[in-house]
Amino acid sequence: MATDRLAGWALISRAGRAPRIWLAYACALSLSGAASRRAARHGVAAMLLTDRLVTLLLKPLFGRARPADISPAAGPLTDPSFPSAHAANGFAFATAAGRTLGTGGTAAYLAAGAIAASRVALRAHHLTDVVAGAALGALIGGATAGARPRDPAVVRHGR
8 A cells, every 4th residue: 555655756856867858858958949959958058967976976975775675666776875966966967057048947946946855755765865965966066157147138139
């Protein structure tokens, strides 16, 4: 019965595995004009940078064990737990794309939040793994897109 309850969370979690959902989101953004294409590029760059940093450096460095009671719906997990790459990648993409567009990042943030929540619901991560991953992703995403939102009217008029 518990596995049935977790099936939705497992589906959301699988969507956030690797960069699949974020690459699909970038493709959809790319169909909407020059500003959206720039947002897609910034989002993908931030997500890829974050993914490499988390999976190749930070997870091996910290080596934190996963929770002992991982749900079978989470699938087999062998890498360290801290920080959550799912959360980091999602918030990196959402922050970079959202800041580049100035608006319109809400759907990406909602998706990133749902993916991050799924990792805790499935007990694949400790809450602190997800919070740290989200914060790291948001920092890298913000740095990738620049210090503040890009408003095309401001750029065009030089204010």
